[in-house]
Amino acid sequence: MFAFIIRRIIQAVLVMLVISLVGFSIKAQIGDPVRDLVGERVTPEERDQMAEKLGLNDPFPVQYVRFLKNALHGDLGTSFIYRKPTLEVILKHAPATIELVLGAALIVILVSLPLGVYSALKPRSLLSRFIMGFSTLGVSVPVFLTAIMFIYLFAVTWHVLPSFGRGETVDLFGNNYWQTGLLTIDGLKHLLLPCVSLASIMLPLFIRLIRSEMMEVLETEYIKYAWAKGLSPKRIWLVHAFKNTLLPVITVFGVQVGIMFAFTILTETVFQWQGMGFMFLDAVQRADISLLIAYLVVVASVFVIVNTVVDIMYGFINPTIRIAGTR
Amino acid sequence: MSHLLEVQDLEVKFALRFGDITAIDGVSFVLDKGEKLGLVGESGAGKSVTGFSIINLISKPGYISKGKIFFKGNEISSYSDEKMRKIRGNRISMIFQDPMMTLNPVFTIGFQMVETLQAHRKISKADARDIALEKLKKVHIPSPAQRLSQYPHELSGGMRQRIIIAISLLTEPAIIIADEPTTALDVTIQAEIMDLLQELCESDNMALILITHDLGVVSQVTEKIAVMYAGKIIEYGSTDQVVKNPIHPYTEGLIKSIPGTVIKPGEDLVQIPGMMPTLTNIPPGCAFNPRCYLKEAICTTKTPELKDAGNGILAACHLK
Numbered sequence: 001m002f003a004f005i006i007r008r009i010i011q012a013v014l015v016m017l018v019i020s021l022v023g024f025s026i027k028a029q030i031g032d033p034v035r036d037l038v039g040e041r042v043t044p045e046e047r048d049q050m051a052e053k054l055g056l057n058d059p060f061p062v063q064y065v066r067f068l069k070n071a072l073h074g075d076l077g078t079s080f081i082y083r084k085p086t087l088e089v090i091l092k093h094a095p096a097t098i099e100l101v102l103g104a105a106l107i108v109i110l111v112s113l114p115l116g117v118y119s120a121l122k123p124r125s126l127l128s129r130f131i132m133g134f135s136t137l138g139v140s141v142p143v144f145l146t147a148i149m150f151i152y153l154f155a156v157t158w159h160v161l162p163s164f165g166r167g168e169t170v171d172l173f174g175n176n177y178w179q180t181g182l183l184t185i186d187g188l189k190h191l192l193l194p195c196v197s198l199a200s201i202m203l204p205l206f207i208r209l210i211r212s213e214m215m216e217v218l219e220t221e222y223i224k225y226a227w228a229k230g231l232s233p234k235r236i237w238l239v240h241a242f243k244n245t246l247l248p249v250i251t252v253f254g255v256q257v258g259i260m261f262a263f264t265i266l267t268e269t270v271f272q273w274q275g276m277g278f279m280f281l282d283a284v285q286r287a288d289i290s291l292l293i294a295y296l297v298v299v300a301s302v303f304v305i306v307n308t309v310v311d312i313m314y315g316f317i318n319p320t321i322r323i324a325g326t327r
Numbered sequence: 328m329s330h331l332l333e334v335q336d337l338e339v340k341f342a343l344r345f346g347d348i349t350a351i352d353g354v355s356f357v358l359d360k361g362e363k364l365g366l367v368g369e370s371g372a373g374k375s376v377t378g379f380s381i382i383n384l385i386s387k388p389g390y391i392s393k394g395k396i397f398f399k400g401n402e403i404s405s406y407s408d409e410k411m412r413k414i415r416g417n418r419i420s421m422i423f424q425d426p427m428m429t430l431n432p433v434f435t436i437g438f439q440m441v442e443t444l445q446a447h448r449k450i451s452k453a454d455a456r457d458i459a460l461e462k463l464k465k466v467h468i469p470s471p472a473q474r475l476s477q478y479p480h481e482l483s484g485g486m487r488q489r490i491i492i493a494i495s496l497l498t499e500p501a502i503i504i505a506d507e508p509t510t511a512l513d514v515t516i517q518a519e520i521m522d523l524l525q526e527l528c529e530s531d532n533m534a535l536i537l538i539t540h541d542l543g544v545v546s547q548v549t550e551k552i553a554v555m556y557a558g559k560i561i562e563y564g565s566t567d568q569v570v571k572n573p574i575h576p577y578t579e580g581l582i583k584s585i586p587g588t589v590i591k592p593g594e595d596l597v598q599i600p601g602m603m604p605t606l607t608n609i610p611p612g613c614a615f616n617p618r619c620y621l622k623e624a625i626c627t628t629k630t631p632e633l634k635d636a637g638n639g640i641l642a643a644c645h646l647k
Binding site for chain 2 (some may be wrong): 220221222224225226227228229230231232233235240243244247317318319320
């Protein structure tokens with residue numbers, strides 16, 4: 001097991017290296033840091049001096065290694081809009097996005113598991129047909145439309161939920177870093193619509209995935225054998241079939257949470273949610289290359305970390321993987 | 328005195344889109360305590376379906392459309408699912424064909440053994456483990472204590488089949504139904520598993536229904552034999568008599584196709600021409616008539632009934 005974890009972590013580090021290389025290449029090609037610093041009213045000699053001082057005339061590998069060194073120390077460059085280190089800007093916006101993604105992921109888990117399992121067990125029932133029909137609809141409606149529809153219904157027509165912003169937030173650690181909306185009623189109310197909107201993209205996918213996996217598992221010989229052993233239906237469905245259903249679902253879930261994290265942009269824009277997606281859009285509009293690259297690296301590392309954790313979890317659940325890893 | 332198991336005129340149908348097809352057509356047999364019965368036939372003859380109907384576990388869309396099954400005098404074919412569950416894996420155990428597919432891959436052997444006991448008895452985990460260990464020893468598994476914490480994929484096919492046999496022994500059932508228990512195994516392992524089954528049935532006085540296409544195995548293990556063809560029993564009697572003196576031309580053909588029984592070294596083996604008809608396409612009269620070397624006019628018009636053919640054998644043939 002230990003060897004498996006180590007191997008998985010080494011793989012993760014390699015992926016991060018590739019991503020940082022891509023990110024740095026883009027950064028090195030686009031934009032002119034000297035001009036950004038001093039403007040256009042300097043002589044070519046002065047520009048050269050400046051470039052030399054900043055190390056911009058060094059060969060690409062030397063610059064890349066310097067970028068990596070800085071990145072490891074948490075320095076991913078400086079944002080031109082905010083006039084602050086990019087990492088600080090991103091971390092400032094991260095809590096809002098993390099809360100949004102966690103809320104959406106929670107909704108996906110809590111709703112898709114029971115619905116998926118139910119529609120696998122009773123595929124012909126009216127409710128199952130309704131669930132499947134609804135999930136087809138859910139897949140085909142884009143998130144901005146769902147979000148605007150929610151705002152129209154819940155905020156504009158019925159006045160039950162707020163339509164934008166994070167509402168009342170509380171400083172979580174007292175150092176002004178993590179403003180959480182999870183601890184106030186108002187904050188939770190503001191969280192509800194964005195979370196449901198974000199979850200609406202993943203939810204149909206997961207209901208369908210769980211349903212089809214479960215139906216496949218229910219047809220296997222070992223489930224038939226479980227019946228022949230005289231086990232109770234509850235035990236066969238919720239222990240024997242469920243655990244085998246979860247294995248592939250967990251892997252997909254890891255990837256999808258990463259995707260949700262990176263694709264909060266639409267949801268955050270519609271709800272004016274001050275998270276990383278909102279910040280990213282701002283950075284694109286104002287051509288803040290450093291901030292964009294830092295965002296790329298941070299989102300990619302979240303993606304890689306989530307997937308590594310999921311793979312390791314998978315190793316704990318699936319005994320065959322564990323053995324393959326130790327050998 | 329009633330029999331341990333009595334199957335009366337069993338009929339199983341499969342509900343398909345274009346109508347029902349009959350997979351088992353009027354099958355009857357009895358089994359007494361400690362008796363070993365062989366259900367023989369080609370693939371698709373209805374052996375497995377018969378086995379699964381006894382514990383009312385036919386795969387959908389199959390269902391029992393007629394007939395009764397009695398276990399110790401009780402009509403279990405009319406039991407509710409909940410009541411039937413107390414018989415399955417408890418009084419009547421089953422051994423499946425492919426040991427590589429039968430055990431759940433994500434649970435340990437110990438887990439899968441303990442849960443079987445706990446499904447049928449109020450018993451602590453520790454006590455259940457003790458019984459599991461004792462049964463593993465009984466099926467001659469090397470280092471049995473270690474197996475309890477192993478996963479199925481860590482064991483070979485033969486080992487897994489031994490484990491499945493051990494699971495079927497846990498509740499000390501009255502009947503074991505073994506559905507082609509050695510088909511998926513190596514030839515050398517096949518004999519070991521068959522010997523083990525036979526030994527266990529005899530030492531514990533358990534009845535065995537051995538479902539197989541291998542007449543050779545049946546003749547070595549069982550006392551009684553029922554030969555099935557296209558959903559019907561066409562010959563039924565003591566194994567000795569049937570093997571020595573088969574009545575039905577189909578049984579005769581089966582026996583003559585095994586090397587070293589009736590056919591002596593140097594002689595040609597007999598091959599039955601053609602193939603068994605599919606269930607949707609059973610010929611009128613005797614289902615075997617297109618392949619039969621004795622075929623006469625009556626065979627294509629009238630379905631033969633099982634009748635006494637001497638030597639305690641029942642056979643369904645107009646001409647014998």
